[in-house]
């Protein structure tokens with residue numbers, strides 16, 4: 001099978017397309033034919049070992065997990081949508097032919113940039129909704145950290161909430177989840193992305209290239225930093241007394257298991273969450289996809305097509 005691999009940390013060109021054997025599913029695993037694979041901002045961070053903004057202790061643990069000198073996992077890819085082609089011993093709940101969405105961040109296995117991958121059946125795996133394509137289903141979970149932010153901030157109906165960095169994978173999901181909770185949402189993004197976030201439900205849009213949202217005097221019940229670029233001082237300044245401030249870099253990993261994935265997929269299935277897809281690339285052009293994601297300008301999700 002074709003897989004995109006990297007042997008050392010570095011720029012996008014460390015990613016190489018190789019022919020390697022199809023993996024065999026071990027006990028509790030399913031072999032999945034990958035149709036669509038997510039290129040997350042976190043993939044760029046892992047490929048280049050950019051751990052900026054992550055608290056020092058977590059940074060050390062991340063290096064330990066990723067590999068100090070060389071990447072331990074040679075194939076990136078944190079999430080896929082595809083079809084189950086074989087089951088390892090002891091797998092129940094899925095059968096061959098099921099179309100599934102799988103989070104490969106579970107136990108940091110990764111491996112989604114390939115034509116086939118083995119996914120742990122007890123991890124974050126869910127059957128793909130019939131009315132959504134592979135790309136849409138995968139993009140529905142691309143900003144899964146937003147769910148932790150909105151839930152941990154305990155956003156309630158009628159509250160005023162800021163989503164900072166509203167146009168990325170986490171931001172577009174956070175805007176929609178905060179609206180779903182009944183909040184009045186102010187989305188902060190650059191001018192060209194304003195129309196998109198408004199269409200996703202934002203009540204007000206602030207262009208951060210022209211205006212600092214903390215200068216208006218308005219105070220919020222919650223500030224959700226969906227891109228990890230807001231200083232603590234600014235967040236605090238924008239909050240009402242007892243307001244809550246959360247950042248995806250410190251609060252985004254809380255829980256991203258099967259229940260969270262199922263919830264997002266069910267919202268998307270019923271039209272209550274619009275998955276945002278910016279660009280798709282063939283697997284062979286993974287380096288180009290990385291170059292774009294690394295720019296920090298993607299809108300929603302970037303995906304690789306692994307079957308065409």
Ligand SMILES: NC(=O)c1ccc[n+]([C@@H]2O[C@H](COP(=O)([O-])OP(=O)(O)OC[C@H]3O[C@@H](n4cnc5c(N)ncnc54)[C@H](OP(=O)(O)O)[C@@H]3O)[C@@H](O)[C@H]2O)c1
Pocket residue numbers: 040041042045142143144145146164165166167168169170171188189190191193208226227228229248249252253293296297298299300
């Ligand atoms: N996806 C997840 O569930 C998840 C899980 C854990 C951690 N994280 C982390 O969360 C962070 C965000 O991830 P993501 O995938 O949502 O990022 P992303 O999609 O790459 O974010 C890109 C967006 O951020 C906006 N942006 C860039 N700089 C900005 C700034 N200074 N102020 C406001 N907006 C800005 C850009 O819009 P403009 O072009 O308009 O500036 C662009 O639309 C990353 O550090 C990622 O590693 C994500």
